Amino acid sequence: LRVTLKEARVGLLDGLAVAVTCGPGVYLWSGSPGPTAVIAAAMVISLVAAGVSGAPVPITLIRLGQDPAHSSSILLTTVTDVVGFFSFLGIATALAAFL
Structure with a gap:
């Protein structure tokens, strides 16, 4: 849990940096x-x-006995693509009246 929170914090800082840039x-x-x-x-x-x-x-994946080098990138890319796609469309839909 501690690692996940640290990664969330880094993701937030990276996201803010990308948004500002x-x-x-x-x-x-x-x-x-x-x-x-x-x-x-x-x-x-x-x-x-x-x-x-x-x-x-x-x-x-390690706990399931799988090699994370083979599967992590596919799973993480899928998660970020799906979340990014739906967050963009969701925010745009919610704010459509103001755009």
């Missing part, structure tokens, strides 16, 4: 703060999810 580019491209906020929030959520799933997946 990409935010101005998205704003220049879209000309609106709405899409900028949606993309920034989705990036933060996606990177936190990557951090949270990045610790227990290899540990669980």
